[in-house]
Amino acid sequence: MKDTLLDTIEYKEKIIDIPLAQIDTNDLNPRKRFVDTEEDVLIESVLSKGLLNPIIVYKRKKDNRYVILDGERRYRAFKKINRKDISCHVLEKEPTELENLSLMFHIHNVREEWTDFAIAQTLVKVVYEMGKDIIKLNRQDKVELVKITSLSEYKINKYLSFYDYPDSVIKKFMESEMKEIPDKGMDPDILAEMHAPIKLIREELKDFFKKYNEEKIIDACVKKKANGIIKTNRDFRQLTKSLTAMKKGSVRKEVMFDKLESFIRDLEVTPQSIYEDTSEAIYQVDSIIKKTETLIREVQNLNLNQITKEEKSAIESNLKKLTTLLKSKLR
16 A cells, blocks of 8 residues: 555545435444434534534445545434435545555544444454454564554554454453443453463463463453552553563462462452562562662772762762661671
């Protein structure tokens, strides 16, 4: 997809009124949830101020009907109040399926009403239209996806990671997203944050998955989030740190197995508590060693001719304090 996007997003010169009966919704639109209260607010605006922004459509060659690229909510509002036609920007030419998907991404710039799984599903369609496999994407493929979708590479990785989970997990989150008020704790970002720890469990604690599956792990995460035990999704990164320490041999696998089991069974057990019990001290030691190595290098490179007596005295005093502290801690 070289310059086709820019060529395709050219409009006919005039905004025209098109009968609603000649317009179809777009099957590729990732937005599937339309909230009644939001539509009611839009209807009030239309009735009092008229249509402020024309919708965007293209003409389908096979049947000469118009298809919506942007503005389905406005179109639905017009139907509810029995309007006969609606003002439209019309594209100069009909886009291909890949251009269609790309244009919706760019026009919407991933607005908030596009739910996470709606974006993820559409992203998968884009990958397939590119003739690629989501599991085998290389660096250049992702660069191309950034151009096509206007998503960052981080978000592309995030949304595609959802599809590493079993269908049963994906189904629960999608059903929650379709509700006017999603289920408490069903935050798709949990899937993104738990992707790394679950991969480590799969690779390093194979026996754990003989007893528990990914769905039970994610269910435990959702419950903790719903009950306020987990305040932010970033907390799940502590599990990655603990599991990484286990992978390096610093934490026994039996210990990690028991801690993860308690994480599933006990609502109060958090990633932070597991981190503190298993590997916090290990990371502290690693940090101290790196900082002291840096300190040694800086002292070795210190040019004494460029500092005052007071500064020399302050350095010496602090080093003595550090030496005394280390002796007391390491006894």
